[in-house]
Amino acid sequence: MLEVKLHDIGEGMTEGEVIHYLVKVGDTVTTDQPLVEVQTDKMVAELTSPCAGIVKEIRIEVGETVEVGTSLLSIETKEVVEEGQKPQSESKQTIEVNANPTLKSNENSSVSIPFQRVLAAPYTRKIARDNNINLEDVRAADPSGRITEEDIFRFLEGKKISIETIADKKPAVVSEAVPDEIPFRGIRKKIAEKMTKSLFTIPHVTHFDEVNMTNLVNMREQLKTAGETVSIPAFLIKALVISLKDFPIFNAELDEENARIVLKKNYHIGIATNTDSGLIVPVVHDADKKSIKEIHEDVKALTAKAIAGQLQPFEMQNSTFTVSNVGPLGSTGATPIINYPETALIAFHKTKKQPIVNEHDEIVIGHMMTLSFAFDHRVADGATAVAFTNRFASLIEQPHKLMMEMV
Structure with missing residues (x-):
């Protein structure tokens, strides 16, 4: 069993916040496959798998801040798996990646393509996750194909309009609108912490x-x-x-x-x-x-x-x-x-x-x-x-x- 720990990904780094797991327990992973996104005081970084194997346990919850050296998850290495029951053959886990990847109708296995990810900043991904939106369903306004916050909000608005029905022309009942929420963590939270320290320390x-x-x-x-x-x-x-x-x-x-x-x-x-x-x-x-x-x-x-x-x-x-x-x-x-x-x-x-x-x-x-x-x-x-x-x-x-x- 191999422990994947939070390591120092920047000079002077002492801790990081787990903001998103890219795998779940039971997933088969390959060497260098991204496993988890971690927020430091300067950036969002992806920690990759040091080996091939199966994710056996996720030990730290999303949103928790932990010190360098803390075990985030454990992986049963490929060698250990082969001694017991072998996982699904790699031939069924690998498909050719091209400009327009598609799955054949006779493909029976569940295939994941960890590197075939839509272009989007970590904060944009957060907004999508918090609103249960699949980024692949969102159309990018930028010619590069990069999804932005505006694209997400535009998608949400279109979704809202599509499910609304035309109301009767009767006096509407006035009700309090439910406010939108944006998670206060990640880079936004780190900026707040640093700005507060600066303003309250420096005259x-x-x-x-x-x-x-x-x-x-x-x-x-x-x-x-x-x-x-x-x-x-x-x-x-x-x-x-x-x-x-x-x-x-x-x-x-x-x-x-x-x-x-x-x-x-x-x-x-x-x-x-x-x-x-x-x-x-x-x-x-x-x-x-x-x-x-x-x-x-x-x-x-x-x-x-x-x-x-x-x-x-x-x-x-x-x-x-x-x-x-x-x-x-x-x-x-x-x-x-x-x-x-x-x-x-x-x-x-x-x-x-x-x-x-x-x-x-x-x-x-x-x-x-x-x-x-x-x-x-x-x-x-x-x-x-x-x-x-x-x-x-x-x-x-x-x-x-x-x-x-x-x-």
Whole structure:
């Protein structure tokens, strides 16, 4: 009998929550077949079978949080099974997987295809399970075939309409509508725990400022014309790294237990990313050692992997400073919560065309962006925060200065 235990799937992981079993007692499993989905404080991960055999016992209930090393289920290995009664032959358990898999009418055995799973984020799968919906019955609006929360809700609404009958034209009896419910666990719960810890531990102060983006926008358009496509956030991150080197207090961590402020020498920039499962923070590691083009490629790749739920644990670890780019969503201002245990977080809001006065006292149309900079008031003061954002703004407003700071 082999015990499948919760192992450390990420640096520093101590516990995880069982959110869904992909098998049940009595199922025949193959090596590397996904068995269970586990939620850590950063991601949802699938634990796979280390061997072929039969699931004999599931020991931990869905929703329970257990420590690393805890046995989740047990498998009777293939060798043990062969000594006694052999399970159904593998030839009957295996079918050819193609673009449109079908089962022949004369197939008598019950066949499961563990790897033939519909594309959907773990949180979307939760909503489907809680509403007794088979994801294979849901039509995806996305051309990639990926099922989203909106697809699930649209399916539910269609199902509701299909079973409703036309009521008599009599006065309806007013009744209280039954509210919908969304399970509060998984990534959503972990986000809540971390945000609560941050807000109740760190005395937040938020400094607002404006940055004239006109010259940077024009320079980016010139590069685009020359065949070089680089996103605005890549320039912003490079300017941030330079500013953090000038003001290392914001690339720091407060160690209260040892009464010290640790100034980090690495510049790992977290990128707050909105996904179907919640807020995920992939990390651009060693941003100070990368060109603007390399930062652009990293941000693009990490964002795509975050949305698809394909980030590896190391891609979400060791951030020293976090960026939230909410401008494309239409945001004009906010008071962001710091990504604990970091010292600060900056949010970039909507860039708008508006009248501004140039250096010749002329009224012209410029591109202005609002930023909000949240910092730990135990570690730094308002004057230092203003100096930091001034330094950052000077690099963005005069991008030729940014070029001068390249490594």
